[in-house]
Amino acid sequence: MDETRPQGHAPTELLSAYLDRQVEPDEAVLVERHLPGCAHCSFELSDLDAVRALVHRLPQVAPPRSFVLREPAPMLRLPQLVIWTRAAAALAALVFAVVFSLDMSGLAARLAVPMAASSQTAAPVAPAIRAAPQSTPRRIEVPSPDQAIGANHLADSTIESLTTGPLAPLSRAAAGVSISPLRLAWIVSGLVAFVLIGSALLVGRRTAGSSRS
Amino acid sequence: MSHAVDPSAAEARALEGARQGELAAFNQLVLMYQTAVFNVALRTLGNPDDAADAAQETFVSAFRAIREFRGGSFKAWLLRITVNSCYDIVRRRQRRPASSLDELGERADGDFGPSDLKPGPEQTALSTETARAIQDGLATLPAEQRLLVLLCDVQGLSYEEAAGATQVALGTVKSRLSRARARLRDYLRERGELPSHSRRHMEETEC
Numbered sequence: 001m002d003e004t005r006p007q008g009h010a011p012t013e014l015l016s017a018y019l020d021r022q023v024e025p026d027e028a029v030l031v032e033r034h035l036p037g038c039a040h041c042s043f044e045l046s047d048l049d050a051v052r053a054l055v056h057r058l059p060q061v062a063p064p065r066s067f068v069l070r071e072p073a074p075m076l077r078l079p080q081l082v083i084w085t086r087a088a089a090a091l092a093a094l095v096f097a098v099v100f101s102l103d104m105s106g107l108a109a110r111l112a113v114p115m116a117a118s119s120q121t122a123a124p125v126a127p128a129i130r131a132a133p134q135s136t137p138r139r140i141e142v143p144s145p146d147q148a149i150g151a152n153h154l155a156d157s158t159i160e161s162l163t164t165g166p167l168a169p170l171s172r173a174a175a176g177v178s179i180s181p182l183r184l185a186w187i188v189s190g191l192v193a194f195v196l197i198g199s200a201l202l203v204g205r206r207t208a209g210s211s212r213s
Numbered sequence: 214m215s216h217a218v219d220p221s222a223a224e225a226r227a228l229e230g231a232r233q234g235e236l237a238a239f240n241q242l243v244l245m246y247q248t249a250v251f252n253v254a255l256r257t258l259g260n261p262d263d264a265a266d267a268a269q270e271t272f273v274s275a276f277r278a279i280r281e282f283r284g285g286s287f288k289a290w291l292l293r294i295t296v297n298s299c300y301d302i303v304r305r306r307q308r309r310p311a312s313s314l315d316e317l318g319e320r321a322d323g324d325f326g327p328s329d330l331k332p333g334p335e336q337t338a339l340s341t342e343t344a345r346a347i348q349d350g351l352a353t354l355p356a357e358q359r360l361l362v363l364l365c366d367v368q369g370l371s372y373e374e375a376a377g378a379t380q381v382a383l384g385t386v387k388s389r390l391s392r393a394r395a396r397l398r399d400y401l402r403e404r405g406e407l408p409s410h411s412r413r414h415m416e417e418t419e420c
Contacts, residue, residue, distance in 0.1 A: 012391050012392075012394075012395050013387055013388050013391040013392075015391075016387070016390060016391030016394050016395075017372075017387050017390075017391065020365070020372065020390075022372050022387065047398045047402075047407060048391075048394050048395070048398065050398075050407055050408070051394050051397045051398045051401060051407070052366050052394060054339070054343065054347055054401065054406070054407075055347055055351075055362055055366040055367055055397065056366050056367065056369075057339050058339070058344060058347045058348065058351075058367060059338070059339065059344055060248050060249070060252045061251070061252055061255055061261075062248065063247050063248055063251040063265070063268065064261060064265055065265065066243075066244075066247065067243055067247045067250070067251070067265075067268050067269050067271075067272050068240045068243050068244065068247075069236060069239065069240060069243065069272060069273065069276055
């Protein structure tokens with residue numbers, strides 16, 4: 001466009017940038033010297049200015065709805081996730097500690113009689129427990145590994161039907177060493193605490209990584 | 214200290230909160246800029262539904278990336294994301310990469326009813342015909358020129374900010390904007406929306 005213009009006029013680009021004060025100081029001086037004697041360039045400048053002003057006054061179209069965000073984006077939910085995982089891990093660890101110490105102290109032993117009795121009637125484990133020589137209704141406090149293994153051997157023959165579900169090893173152990181629900185509770189809570197602490201650490205590391213990036 | 218709410222102070226406060234991950238603070242920013250974002254998307258994509266999608270995606274991306282905002286003009290940063298969201302929308306609609314901004318332009322027919330036009334708070338109302346003429350004129354521009362008019366002349370970004378938002382050199386912003394203004398001038402003059410200074414008289418004037 002500019003090459004077809006008469007020689008000696010300021011290029012449109014220079015005038016357009018001049019309007020926005022986006023020219024070098026020496027270019028500005030050049031324009032300011034040229035304009036008073038050149039109606040062409042003065043009109044051009046005022047036209048560009050008028051276009052700019054008109055466009056600036058173009059009414060904005062109202063958005064059809066609000067774009068306010070309703071749920072947090074996944075990345076920013078992570079810190080909350082960390083908090084909850086940590087809280088759950090701490091709770092599981094606490095449950096483990098309480099139940100474990102209850103079990104290890106004599107306190108639990110006194111409660112063991114009714115518990116063992118109820119566990120015998122509650123499940124198909126019961127025949128196995130009766131079959132095992134060590135599984136007297138009174139609980140054995142800390143069974144020696146030999147006893148446990150021996151009991152397992154004896155119990156295995158009778159509780160094969162139990163070896164299917166996910167808790168099969170546990171129920172076998174329960175049958176073998178006449179495990180009380182209390183002991184089961186601390187084993188389970190210990191495992192849960194272990195898993196939760198592990199995942200809390202993992203999630204924490206991921207969050208630290210993402211906030212650094 | 215005046216008791217009137219300073220918009221830039223309100224923006225700074227909202228930004229601070231948003232950077233901490235506070236959704237409510239970020240939503241303050243959404244409310245401040247959703248009209249600007251939607252309008253850039255609308256004039257770029259030419260279709261209110263696509264523009265609304267682009268605007269929503271812009272704010273979702275902005276919230277995710279808010280920690281990467283390194284200061285400067287938040288509006289410019291947001292409009293840069295808006296431009297990218299518009300590209301994404303076009304790419305998805307076409308199922309092939311947009312090779313140039315002109316593919317965006319093909320869709321921008323500027324066909325919005327006059328009832329869609331609502332004056333912003335700071336704008337004195339233009340006549341419907343003038344607004345319509347500017348809108349149609351914008352739609353005739355090549356997409357990359359139109360985008361710079363939208364960013365600089367409508368939204369008030371500096372050349373530098375517009376260069377950042379569109380990923381082109383400062384010199385390119387200058388030349389595209391000047392060509393866009395010249396084309397718009399011709400278009401508006403034809404529609405009788407610009408005072409004509411007797412073009413012939415101008416050509417004859419000796420410099």
